[in-house]
Amino acid sequence: MSHTLSGTLRDVGEFNLVAALTAKFEQSDQVLVGPGDDAAVLRAPGEQVVASLDMLVQGRHFRLDWSAAADIGHKAAAENLSDINAMGGRPTALLVGLGAPADLDVTWALEFATGLAEEAASVGASIIGGDLTQSDAITIAISALGSCEHGVVRRSGAQRGDVVTLAGRQGWADAGFAVLARGFRSPRAIVDAHRQPQPPYDAGPQAAELGATAMIDVSDGFLQDLGHVATASGVAVDVEKARFEVPEPLQAVGAALGVDPMRFVLTGGDDYGLIATFPAGVDLPDGWRVVGRVLDSGDGTETGMVTVDGEPYEDAGGHRHFR
């Protein structure tokens, strides 16, 4: 990567920076008008577009001493691409707003953009526009757009008797957070999982095609996000600890920090795996595992309740805002 710009954002100026950033963003054939106009124009197959928006704020969603600029670009893109995945869609474009201090080194912005562009390109999505403004804390706002070939899968369709399934990593990013929070920088695979999550991007459209009844991505925490599905669907669900994978790196971190690694799995967020419910008997492809079931009405459980091995889980955790 060769940079011709140097100095701070103030030194470089808005227009030069926009030009340098835009040059990094390749446009797919889904893009009819890319960056540089009042708005972009994107193809929307089937006359529908799936759209989301998320914000990330320095010090709350990322730390400059824990993650490189490119990591933050990857993660910001991944978090938003995942929202389209969680509807059963394929992301086609991102719009990216960056608020940054005037004394930020331009290299940071360029490497951030490289991370964004790489993550988007990994799923064939283009960065079609955005905004650049001055702010005291680095603030990232991303809108993801996509299409749903197989229809959309909402949170609200889980049915009694369905199986609860999981695709993708779970607990890795939270373990990485725990490691970094104690001042460590290893195991590397775990720390990297926090810095650059690896959402199972093909799993969303796959689940839609397989007839998933409800779906959500795990951003705040497994039990909390599963609770959103249970509440929206008006059902209660139970998961079984024994059905989860607790990979060796998670066990190692748990042992080193004196934490039950199952806690990372059950309460961690930020891996952007997918929780989906399917009618029992579904033939799940590789990458999906059954971890629980939607309870029958006769179980006497409350709507929206999530239990672990039939019991409430002490401190279901998850991310809370405004605390």
Added chain:
Amino acid sequence: MSHTLSGTLRDVGEFNLVAALTAKFEQSDQVLVGPGDDAAVLRAPGEQVVASLDMLVQGRHFRLDWSAAADIGHKAAAENLSDINAMGGRPTALLVGLGAPADLDVTWALEFATGLAEEAASVGASIIGGDLTQSDAITIAISALGSCEHGVVRRSGAQRGDVVTLAGRQGWADAGFAVLARGFRSPRAIVDAHRQPQPPYDAGPQAAELGATAMIDVSDGFLQDLGHVATASGVAVDVEKARFEVPEPLQAVGAALGVDPMRFVLTGGDDYGLIATFPAGVDLPDGWRVVGRVLDSGDGTETGMVTVDGEPYEDAGGHRHFR
């Protein structure tokens, strides 16, 4: 407007606040999935969607002592809806991200949402989703989505010999800024124009239908934004002072502050009027006025240059970021 919530955002909590905000947002029949899922789903007539994203930061784009929460909601929505208008499109939806301090009064957030919802409803657009997060300064990120029935109008199509035209107010918001910056609160019409701009929302699709060759909205400043059209189109343009309207309130503010009111008109932004170029001889409907022309190549002018009555305008002004 009756609020059942009181206290700070911390008191109320994220989920209660999201529920209260979402309740304000009516969904049009363009919305297939509204707020509350991982992403929204919107109809995209013609298999195309027009999309933009802008950020507004407290203290830079708005001041809490100058504008009420509802004003800021109106303005934030208007600025983004205008981007769709400037492509010749009709906005159909907004996604809204709000970063706010935990000690912000919930009333502010609710009134902000009311302003947003009113402005969006005025053009038939729905607020289909977004994000809420904690940040030190109030930070607003909005993505606007829309459709283009008559095709899109870009910045880059202005042709030699075209007329340069303007729709909507110009200079009002900047005069309002000047008034507020000197500590005054009147004339009310001018201050209100700063607080709640009134973009000419029908003019964009109208210009597209009439065959506009290029278009942009005036957000940073008239001459600066016209310069973007000239640069993108590879032409030079000249505007004539005598062709602009300088309404009585602008004259009054100019007289009171000792400023040539033409300065507000030529360098002001934030009214979100539209600059469009059309082939000479176009039959313009009410609301549009010819203010200049695209120069012929024989004029010896430089590409991207904007002159006023044939001369460079001293300090063309306009908003600069990272200063």
